[in-house]
Amino acid sequence: MEKPRRPVVVTGFGPFGEHSVNASWIAVQELEKLGLGDDVDLYVYEIPVEYQAVQRLIPALWKKHRPQLVVHVGLSGMATTVTLEKCGHNVGYRGLDNCRFCPGSHCCVEGGPECIDSVIDMDQVCKRVSDLDLDVLVTISKDAGRYLCDFTYYTSLYQSHGRSAFVHVPPLGKPYTAEQLGRALQAIIEEMLNVLEHSESDINCHNEH
Numbered sequence: 054m055e056k057p058r059r060p061v062v063v064t065g066f067g068p069f070g071e072h073s074v075n076a077s078w079i080a081v082q083e084l085e086k087l088g089l090g091d092d093v094d095l096y097v098y099e100i101p102v103e104y105q106a107v108q109r110l111i112p113a114l115w116k117k118h119r120p121q122l123v124v125h126v127g128l129s130g131m132a133t134t135v136t137l138e139k140c141g142h143n144v145g146y147r148g149l150d151n152c153r154f155c156p157g158s159h160c161c162v163e164g165g166p167e168c169i170d171s172v173i174d175m176d177q178v179c180k181r182v183s184d185l186d187l188d189v190l191v192t193i194s195k196d197a198g199r200y201l202c203d204f205t206y207y208t209s210l211y212q213s214h215g216r217s218a219f220v221h222v223p224p225l226g227k228p229y230t231a232e233q234l235g236r237a238l239q240a241i242i243e244e245m246l247n248v249l250e251h252s253e254s255d256i257n258c259h260n261e262h
Contacts, residue, residue: 056092060120061242063095066127066201069102069151076225076234077126083235089242096120102151102201111208122173122216122249123209124242127202129221133228134190135237137175138197138219140168141207145199161207169207172215172252173245181244182237189229189237194221218245 063085065078078099085097096118100110114123129136144160144167175193182191197203197219209217220241222234229237 058092058094059122059246060094060096060118061089061246062098062114062118062120062123063238063242064098064100064114064123064125064205067099067101067151069201072128072130072224074225075128076222076231077128079225079231080222080234080238081126083231084238084242087235087239089239089246093246100125100205104146104150104154104156104201104204105152107201107205107208111205112212115209115212122218122242122245123213124218124220124238124245125202125205125209126220126222126238127197127205128224129198129202130224132221132223134192134223135229135234135241136192136194136221137179137241138171138202138206138221139175139193139195140170141197141210141217141219142199142203143167143169143207146204148200150201161204162211165207165211169210169215171210171218173218173248174252175218177248178241178244181247182240185240187233187237187240189233191237191241197221216249218242 065081143165146159206219
């Protein structure tokens with residue numbers, strides 16, 4: 054019997070600041086070439102580095118595709134590894150975006166919880182991907198940076214009740230190529246889907262007993 058097709062949305066960010074080429078969007082385009090297997094419908098989007106665009110686009114993507122998973126990919130100028138973010142934060146947004154705008158409340162969702170964790174076990178994903186012996190180092194973080202990356206992650210986690218993920222990549226060539234980042238994203242997202250599937254089948258088993 055054929056497995057049902059699974060919609061997965063992956064986003065990268067457009068240029069900002071000194072980064073006229075955003076490694077996150079380049080990495081997502083590399084992932085698009087590789088795909089995520091025959092049973093996954095992959096949809097990729099470039100998101101502007103603008104708070105108001107994020108607040109508009111993220112709910113629209115969830116509504117349009119009803120995805121099994123949304124993975125946001127962002128650039129960290131300080132990173133030297135590919136980093137899996139465990140959670141998004143609601144408050145502390147004071148940095149101006151590409152439109153020189155910053156939320157007046159400095160938060161994503163007024164009255165929302167301070168922090169939302171992804172339902173995906175990032176430690177497990179990190180261990181599994183590290184065991185694959187890719188030529189890319191994968192690490193874990195609990196602080197996505199209180200800028201557009203964190204803002205996007207929290208907005209998506211709030212929208213999806215935790216069914217989102219965020220991956221930070223370093224700038225291109227520091228140390229990884231676009232191809233290496235694309236392959237790393239492919240492996241990471243495939244493992245995320247596996248972890249998600251197993252955790253859901255466990256929940257279903259408990260519900261049946």
